[in-house]
Amino acid sequence: MNSIRNRMHIPGVVYLIISTQVPFLYALWLSLHGWHLLEPYLGQPFVGLHNYYYELFQNPVFWTSVVNTGELVFGSLAVSLVGGTGLAFLLNRPFFGRNVLRALVLIPFLVTPSVSSLIWKNLFFNSNFGIVNWLFGVMNLPNVAWFSTIPMESLIIITAWQWTPFFILIVTAGLQSLPEEQVEAAQVDGAGRFRIFAHVISPHLRTYYEAAILLGTIFIFQTFGKIYVATGGGPGTSTTTLPFYTYQVAFIHWNIGHAAAIGVFGVILAIIVARIMIRFLDREGGQ
Amino acid sequence: MTAKRRHSRLGALYTAITYVVVLLFIFPVLWTVITGFKTESQAYSSSPLFLFQPTVHQFLLAFGGGFWNYFSNSLLASTVSTVVALFLGVPCAYAMVFYMHRKRSKNLLFFILSTRFMPFAAIIVPLYVIFERFNLLNNIFSLIIVYTAMNLPLVVWMSRSYFMDLPNEVMEASLLDGCSKWGALLRVAIPMSVSGLTATALLSMVFAWNDFFFAVNLTFTHSGTLPIMVSSFMTNESLFIAKVSALATLIIIVPVILGLYAQKHLVRGLTAGAIK
Numbered sequence: 001m002n003s004i005r006n007r008m009h010i011p012g013v014v015y016l017i018i019s020t021q022v023p024f025l026y027a028l029w030l031s032l033h034g035w036h037l038l039e040p041y042l043g044q045p046f047v048g049l050h051n052y053y054y055e056l057f058q059n060p061v062f063w064t065s066v067v068n069t070g071e072l073v074f075g076s077l078a079v080s081l082v083g084g085t086g087l088a089f090l091l092n093r094p095f096f097g098r099n100v101l102r103a104l105v106l107i108p109f110l111v112t113p114s115v116s117s118l119i120w121k122n123l124f125f126n127s128n129f130g131i132v133n134w135l136f137g138v139m140n141l142p143n144v145a146w147f148s149t150i151p152m153e154s155l156i157i158i159t160a161w162q163w164t165p166f167f168i169l170i171v172t173a174g175l176q177s178l179p180e181e182q183v184e185a186a187q188v189d190g191a192g193r194f195r196i197f198a199h200v201i202s203p204h205l206r207t208y209y210e211a212a213i214l215l216g217t218i219f220i221f222q223t224f225g226k227i228y229v230a231t232g233g234g235p236g237t238s239t240t241t242l243p244f245y246t247y248q249v250a251f252i253h254w255n256i257g258h259a260a261a262i263g264v265f266g267v268i269l270a271i272i273v274a275r276i277m278i279r280f281l282d283r284e285g286g287q
Numbered sequence: 288m289t290a291k292r293r294h295s296r297l298g299a300l301y302t303a304i305t306y307v308v309v310l311l312f313i314f315p316v317l318w319t320v321i322t323g324f325k326t327e328s329q330a331y332s333s334s335p336l337f338l339f340q341p342t343v344h345q346f347l348l349a350f351g352g353g354f355w356n357y358f359s360n361s362l363l364a365s366t367v368s369t370v371v372a373l374f375l376g377v378p379c380a381y382a383m384v385f386y387m388h389r390k391r392s393k394n395l396l397f398f399i400l401s402t403r404f405m406p407f408a409a410i411i412v413p414l415y416v417i418f419e420r421f422n423l424l425n426n427i428f429s430l431i432i433v434y435t436a437m438n439l440p441l442v443v444w445m446s447r448s449y450f451m452d453l454p455n456e457v458m459e460a461s462l463l464d465g466c467s468k469w470g471a472l473l474r475v476a477i478p479m480s481v482s483g484l485t486a487t488a489l490l491s492m493v494f495a496w497n498d499f500f501f502a503v504n505l506t507f508t509h510s511g512t513l514p515i516m517v518s519s520f521m522t523n524e525s526l527f528i529a530k531v532s533a534l535a536t537l538i539i540i541v542p543v544i545l546g547l548y549a550q551k552h553l554v555r556g557l558t559a560g561a562i563k
Contacts, residue, residue, distance in 0.1 A: 015439065016398075024405070026417070095302040095305065110546035119535055120315060161312075228503065262408075273404075
């Protein structure tokens with residue numbers, strides 16, 4: 001069928017180039033220029049790499065935001081990986097109502113992220129009338145001021161809650177595609193549960209975990225609405241992540257040149273992760 | 288006690304644990320829905336109220352405050368961007384699967400996926416400047432443009448995977464029978480993968496509906512979507528928990544229903560074909 005010419009892919013590709021590549025090239029241009037929207041009389045002079053130099057070497061908030069991003073991404077990944085694995089195994093046994101429960105556990109992932117943040121902040125983590133502190137009180141535990149004393153941990157709880165279904169889905173896909181013959185063969189050979197898990201099940205699940213971790217990293221990196229609603233990046237800069245910092249520099253300080261430079265730096269980080277992922281997809285065959 | 292009975296008791300225990308854990312896991316959503324049916328004073332009671340006289344008062348309040356305006360913006364942005372993404376993405380996937388050399392098709396797929404994995408923060412500044420120049424800030428049209436770009440990779444990789452599942456002979460036969468390449472797409476490929484494509488459309492709507500980042504930066508003052516409405520509640524009316532819960536319930540109903548309808552396709556949509 002390759003002999004027939006087909007250009008049906010062109011409109012879609014052109015659309016993506018115009019809507020993502022052109023803005024990115026423009027971001028590169030902006031990152032090399034000074035442009036402060038609150039001081040328009042300064043114009044847009046070419047400043048070379050000064051915007052990058054300032055953010056990388058003279059501005060501690062930038063590196064704080066990089067570290068915060070890492071904490072949020074890996075904290076949330078770790079919690080949702082463990083939680084998702086537990087739930088996937090629980091839901092993998094045959095029992096009455098399994099399909100309904102399997103659907104219900106997807107709900108946190110589908111809930112609008114900014115709305116879930118609002119719910120958690122007001123109904124659960126509110127220090128005066130939140131349900132979590134009420135529960136702590138019942139158990140004689142001290143009252144916790146969630147978002148003011150442990151903001152990053154609270155944010156990780158909310159984020160992990162949302163991403164747990166993602167791990168449930170992927171681990172379940174892995175468990176459903178287990179090589180049954182190999183498991184049975186191992187049983188016939190007298191292997192115990194632990195050995196079957198260590199030598200048959202876990203190598204099989206490994207590729208699924210790799211995919212989940214890489215994709216999860218890329219998606220959780222983008223977290224924004226939750227931070228905006230729950231903490232606004234604070235207290236101080238304790239929950240300011242790279243995307244949120246970009247937003248602050250661009251739309252609070254109106255420093256277009258600096259914001260563009262931070263955004264470009266974010267892309268470099270993402271490319272590093274994406275390269276690992278492409279290698280992964282290549283190994284899987286991809287096609 | 289026989290081993291079998293002990294086994295079934297253990298099974299029942301596991302099942303009970305599963306039910307409890309799942310209930311706790313989705314409790315935040317259940318509690319939000321429940322709180323939406325309370326009065327404000329009930330919502331603020333010092334210990335959580337489970338039994339109370341439900342009222343729809345908060346929902347009626349939530350429908351005020353420009354709800355329908357935000358709602359129509361959300362609906363418009365998510366449906367129009369999904370339709371455009373399907374129009375652009377399905378033919379693209381079709382050409383990639385049936386008319387392109389594998390190597391080239393794969394390279395193109397990597398390019399398309401890379402646009403989806405690019406951090407949104409990197410392009411928000413230039414987009415803002417460009418939309419400002421074209422007078423599109425605070426215009427729902429700018430969100431439609433952005434959501435289309437956001438969902439196009441999803442549409443391409445999902446429809447590509449459905450087309451790849453189609454038996455090659457069917458496609459070849461349809462061309463031999465005199466179908467044009469458009470005919471083969473419209474009369475054979477699309478109808479044969481219609482359930483998958485429907486799921487794709489639903490997931491694409493969910494992602495657009497749930498976006499906050501572009502909405503807050505591009506259309507905050509006018510043409511805001513529902514997540515923007517909720518965030519303004521945050522600062523102005525944070526003392527109205529029951530009302531906020533009712534509003535939250537109204538907003539999340541849509542993505543939850545659409546997403547659960549398409550749940551069987553969720554893995555495919557999220558993993559970009561890394562997992563079948």
